[in-house]
Amino acid sequence: MQKNLNDQTPSVWVVTEDLRGTQNQCVGVAERLGWPFEIKTISLNQPWKSLSPYLRFETEATFNGDKLQAPWPDLVIASGRKSIAAARYIKKQSNGKAFTVYIQDPRVSPKDFDLVALPAHDPTRGANVMTTNATPNRITEEKLAEGRKDFPHLGKLPSPRMGVLIGGESAFYSFSDKTAHKLADDLARILTETGGSLMITASRRTPEHIQDILRKKLTGQNIEFWDNTGENPYFGYMGHADTLFVTCDSASMLSEAATTGKPVCMIELDKKMTKKTRLQKLQETLVSHGSVRRFEGQFEQWDYPPLNDAQMIANAIKKALPR
Numbered sequence: 001m002q003k004n005l006n007d008q009t010p011s012v013w014v015v016t017e018d019l020r021g022t023q024n025q026c027v028g029v030a031e032r033l034g035w036p037f038e039i040k041t042i043s044l045n046q047p048w049k050s051l052s053p054y055l056r057f058e059t060e061a062t063f064n065g066d067k068l069q070a071p072w073p074d075l076v077i078a079s080g081r082k083s084i085a086a087a088r089y090i091k092k093q094s095n096g097k098a099f100t101v102y103i104q105d106p107r108v109s110p111k112d113f114d115l116v117a118l119p120a121h122d123p124t125r126g127a128n129v130m131t132t133n134a135t136p137n138r139i140t141e142e143k144l145a146e147g148r149k150d151f152p153h154l155g156k157l158p159s160p161r162m163g164v165l166i167g168g169e170s171a172f173y174s175f176s177d178k179t180a181h182k183l184a185d186d187l188a189r190i191l192t193e194t195g196g197s198l199m200i201t202a203s204r205r206t207p208e209h210i211q212d213i214l215r216k217k218l219t220g221q222n223i224e225f226w227d228n229t230g231e232n233p234y235f236g237y238m239g240h241a242d243t244l245f246v247t248c249d250s251a252s253m254l255s256e257a258a259t260t261g262k263p264v265c266m267i268e269l270d271k272k273m274t275k276k277t278r279l280q281k282l283q284e285t286l287v288s289h290g291s292v293r294r295f296e297g298q299f300e301q302w303d304y305p306p307l308n309d310a311q312m313i314a315n316a317i318k319k320a321l322p323r
């Protein structure tokens with residue numbers, strides 16, 4: 001029998017693969033719930049590694065990484081293909097007690113979970129499926145204020161302060177030298193025209209030679225390019241920025257930027273395929289929402305209602321969680 005959660009705070013597990021962007025989506029929802037949570041990072045052994053989520057019959061031997069064992073949680077927030085097996089396993093081992101929430105499109109029946117939350121451009125639908133504009137994330141006003149507090153020197157840079165979030169190679173995009181040179185030239189010109197400043201950070205996926213091009217072309221007193229040492233200034237850049245420039249290759253970075261309420265200029269990279277992808281559909285959703293505009297070499301500022309997808313999901317969980 002489900003215990004009465006009105007009498008105590010629910011126990012929460014965030015279960016994901018070792019993928020930072022995926023994990024942050026779940027953590028963002030968990031943080032909005034306001035309850036303590038534990039992060040479980042898992043991987044799969046064969047044959048589940050190759051055949052999951054279609055191969056079922058999960059056992060303790062299915063998993064590597066953090067232990068999945070009793071006492072079982074009241075709530076599981078999972079995302080990533082490999083976490084589907086974990087969510088099913090926890091549900092079974094807890095005798096149905098654990099309420100399972102899956103973030104993103106599971107590409108299996110939503111009936112495997114108690115609640116599924118996915119962006120509106122994904123096709124899966126069902127009685128227990130809710131849709132969001134983009135992907136949930138950890139951005140809040142409090143997080144942005146914390147970033148400003150942790151990196152106060154950025155507030156001394158001249159306005160407009162432009163945060164530049166650089167991604168890189170992916171299944172759908174490449175990052176050519178030509179694109180890097182054009183981006184650097186456009187940003188340098190905007191810097192001269194506006195008299196503002198640039199705060200630039202590259203991701204782990206940004207090729208070294210692309211970083212080298214950007215670093216050599218974007219230098220000066222009012223340019224900060226994070227050198228990957230010390231504390232990551234990601235939230236500091238977002239908190240202090242007046243406008244954000246974000247490469248198009250990352251659903252997470254675009255969604256996070258659109259949650260700040262600050263103008264988001266999307267930097268186009270080199271497409272690897274002509275077929276429209278789910279990521280491109282997300283980009284179109286954000287453009288239609290008004291949070292994102294395609295960067296065409298010009299500096300722009302505008303207003304829009306910020307996204308709040310993580311809070312929407314948290315609210316739905318609280319409403320659906322058995323009491």
